[in-house]
Amino acid sequence: MENSGKLIGALVLGAITGAALGILFAPDKGSETRKKLFKGAQDLAEDVKDKVEDFAKTAKSKMDGQYRAAEKAKTDLA
Secondary structure, eight states: OHHHHHHHHHHHHHHHHHHHHHHHTSOOOHHHHHHHHHHHHHHHHHHHHHHHHHHHHHHHHHHHHHHHHHHHHHHHHO
C-alpha cells in the first residue's frame, strides 16, 4: 500500500511539473496563462479527490471483510 502511495505522489508531482513547464514556456498572454493554470489546478484537484475516494472505498471494503471474518471466527468459537 505504501508503494502505491509513492507512485501516486510521483505521478502527481510529474503532472504538476509538466503542466507548469508547458504553461510557462507557452507563448500566451498572462491572462490566458492564469486561466490555464487555474483549469489545471481544478483538474488536478478532481483527480486527487477521485483517488482519495477510491482509496477510501477500498479501505472500507477491506475493513468490512476483516470485520466479517472476525465475527465469523467469534461465532465459530462460541
